Amino acid sequence: MAKSLGIFVTNPGNMQHVLGITKAAKAKGSQVKIFFTWEGTRLAKDPSFPQLAEMADDVAICADSYKKMGFDVNDVPAGMTPDKMATQAQHGAIIEDYDRYLTL
C-alpha cells in the first residue's frame, strides 16, 4: 500500500472531511501533508484545527491567502511553526513527493 497522502484544501466547508480522511490515513500508517490555500485558510480558525495539526505530519498554509482573508501572518495557528506560513511551493511539494493526492 502507498504510504503518503497529500491534501490540497481550497474549500472552507470541508473541515469534517479533512479531519476524517487524515485520521483514517494516519491509522493506516500513512504520512499526511495538508496545504490550505485561498478561502481554505479560514479553516485555520476552526476549533478542530489544532487537533488536525497534531494528527498530520505536515500542515502548511498559503501566507498570502491567509492575509487576504484578513488574518495576520504572525498569528500562527496552534500546532504550526512560522516556517509553515508559506507559499504555493508547498503545493508543489505535495504534487512532487506524495504517493496520492486529494483536493478538498
Add this chain to the structure above:
Amino acid sequence: MSKKVCFLYANPDYVVDGMRSALGLAVENNYAYGAVLVDMPKLSEHDQENLDWIRDMEGEVYSTVPANCEKNGLAPITLEELGEQLREMDVIIPFGPR
C-alpha cells in the same frame, strides 16, 4: 519530475486565486493548465499578467464560456475537448466550491 496538472474552476469567486495556484505549480516546473466552466469577472491587469506568465511556461487557461474568452482572452474549449485534455493530465484539481 514535471507533471501535467489541470485546475478546474466552477465558481467565479475562486478563479483568480486558482490561477495563482496554477502559476505556483508552473513555477515549480510542472505543466499547469486551467479551465473556467462558469462566467467570470474581467481580469485585472495584474491577473492578466499571471495568465501571461502561465502561458510563458507552456501552460494555458481555457474556458467553455465564450464570454470569458472575449473579455479575458482565455482559450476557447468545448466540454468534450476539455474531457479529452483531462485524460492526459497527471493531476486534476476541481478548485474551491462549485
Add this chain to the structure above:
Amino acid sequence: MKILNVYRSEPNADIKKLVEIVTEGREAGEFKLYSGDVDYDKLVDMVYDADKTICWW
C-alpha cells in the same frame, strides 16, 4: 489506470460528461462524500487502491 471519482456534492451534467470522457476505457470507481455518514476508512483504502483520484466539487 484506475481512477477514483470522489463527489463532494451531487454531480451536475458537466461533471457527469467530464467523468464519462475521462474514465472511458479505464477502470473507475466512485465515492460520495455527500451522502450521510462517510466511511473515511473505506475512502482512504479506495484512494490507495486507485492510481489517481479526482475530487469533484
